[in-house]
Amino acid sequence: MTFAQDPETAKFDGMPRSAIDSGCIDFVLSPEKIAEELSWMSKHPTLRRKSTDSHQEPKDDDHVFNSILNLVSTSQGADFSKYKPNTIHRRTQQRMASLGIASLVGYLTYLGGHPEEAAKLSNHVLIPVTEFFRNPEVFEDLTSTIYPAIVGEYGKETIRIWVVACSSGEEVYSLAITLLEFLGAKADNLHIQIFGTDISEKVIAKARSGIYPDSAMKNLSGDRIAKFFTKETGGYRVNKTVRDLCVFARQDVAKDPPFSNLDLISCRNFLIYVQPELQEKIISTLHYALNPSGFLLLGSAESAASYPLMFTPLNKKNKIYSKKIGNHRQQRTFKTSRTPIQASVSPPAKARPIARATSGWSSCNPASTGRRRSAARSCSAWCSKSTCRNCGRPVSTC
Numbered sequence: 001m002t003f004a005q006d007p008e009t010a011k012f013d014g015m016p017r018s019a020i021d022s023g024c025i026d027f028v029l030s031p032e033k034i035a036e037e038l039s040w041m042s043k044h045p046t047l048r049r050k051s052t053d054s055h056q057e058p059k060d061d062d063h064v065f066n067s068i069l070n071l072v073s074t075s076q077g078a079d080f081s082k083y084k085p086n087t088i089h090r091r092t093q094q095r096m097a098s099l100g101i102a103s104l105v106g107y108l109t110y111l112g113g114h115p116e117e118a119a120k121l122s123n124h125v126l127i128p129v130t131e132f133f134r135n136p137e138v139f140e141d142l143t144s145t146i147y148p149a150i151v152g153e154y155g156k157e158t159i160r161i162w163v164v165a166c167s168s169g170e171e172v173y174s175l176a177i178t179l180l181e182f183l184g185a186k187a188d189n190l191h192i193q194i195f196g197t198d199i200s201e202k203v204i205a206k207a208r209s210g211i212y213p214d215s216a217m218k219n220l221s222g223d224r225i226a227k228f229f230t231k232e233t234g235g236y237r238v239n240k241t242v243r244d245l246c247v248f249a250r251q252d253v254a255k256d257p258p259f260s261n262l263d264l265i266s267c268r269n270f271l272i273y274v275q276p277e278l279q280e281k282i283i284s285t286l287h288y289a290l291n292p293s294g295f296l297l298l299g300s301a302e303s304a305a306s307y308p309l310m311f312t313p314l315n316k317k318n319k320i321y322s323k324k325i326g327n328h329r330q331q332r333t334f335k336t337s338r339t340p341i342q343a344s345v346s347p348p349a350k351a352r353p354i355a356r357a358t359s360g361w362s363s364c365n366p367a368s369t370g371r372r373r374s375a376a377r378s379c380s381a382w383c384s385k386s387t388c389r390n391c392g393r394p395v396s397t398c
């Protein structure tokens with residue numbers, strides 16, 4: 001088990017924050033709570049055995065563990081088989097400890113009899129830690145170098161950004177705020193779409209609401225709060241001007257179709273949790289989804305250095321890359337999602353209304369011209385069988 005001091009309780013929060021950013025921390029607690037947790041864990045039989053005898057795992061455990069993953073995958077639609085096993089093991093043990101269950105077999109039996117536990121395990125494994133302006137220097141760098149490059153393109157009418165694994169939306173809104181600040185009055189002449197997706201419906205619902213508790217506002221200046229938020233009972237709500245740019249949807253980046261024609265993709269603090277094979281598949285998906293001059297932003301503990309044919313590093317510290325074209329030939333096929341992505345309740349600013357999907361996926365007919373063609377090209381991830389989710393028209397005509 002790994003612990004980090006809750007940054008809220010630390011005099012200097014740099015160290016705990018970077019430990020939390022590494023993705024290896026199981027518990028973020030105050031010093032008093034860490035002591036309580038350690039004392040409780042030392043009395044828990046499963047955790048005691050693991051710490052003294054971890055190299056002698058019973059072989060049957062692998063089998064039982066796979067059954068647990070299968071059960072979660074079937075009931076929650078989240079396939080954790082390509083996630084880093086240590087994280088999944090630790091998280092499962094934490095659920096077992098909190099239920100007072102000492103063996104994996106016991107936990108599998110419990111899962112069978114308590115359908116709600118699969119959702120709890122799934123949520124616990126997903127680690128939805130996020131905050132507004134996480135690693136603030138990244139947003140400064142976007143404003144000084146990346147946004148000018150995106151907007152500087154001749155005749156640019158639309159800006160499309162995708163935040164993969166966006167959790168409860170703070171990162172999406174942080175990007176929207178910085179982009180609005182950068183654009184100023186020019187924002188009125190551009191069609192801005194910022195898509196935020198995550199595998200968890202629960203966090204996506206929170207992101208859509210745009211309501212955050214007072215404690216979530218600590219990284220925001222008074223000016224930003226005054227300009228972009230409205231005080232409500234129990235917290236702050238992101239203003240409609242910002243919310244209207246953002247579209248949230250459930251999406252499993254490991255298997256669902258991506259968006260396309262994107263200027264910037266932010267995929268931060270998610271790849272650290274998955275095995276290299278799945279990392280490569282996702283990086284390749286993101287490369288495919290970017291337009292030829294697009295940019296990729298990763299988390300501080302992540303890197304695209306192993307994919308030099310797909311991405312060129314622009315800022316190694318802040319993990320910003322530009323898409324490379326020409327060297328990487330790929331043909332991607334995407335399986336239809338088990339559950340169609342649910343569109344956001346609010347359509348993006350100046351966009352035609354996005355129709356709600358009714359079943360499955362299909363692409364728009366690209367054989368159109370002018371503005372229609374650009375809408376058709378850019379809507380592959382937003383189509384239902386009959387209606388294009390990007391432009392709101394019947395697939396056959398958009």
Ligand SMILES: C[S@@+](CC[C@H](N)C(=O)[O-])C[C@H]1O[C@@H](n2cnc3c(N)ncnc32)[C@H](O)[C@@H]1O
Nearest residue numbers: 126128129130165167198199252253254268269
């Ligand atoms: C640590 S959070 C990162 C949040 C945000 N990007 C940030 O950096 O602050 C990781 C997120 O990845 C999401 N996630 C995990 N597996 C996913 C998948 N296959 N597809 C999409 N999102 C996924 C989790 O639900 C969780 O919200």
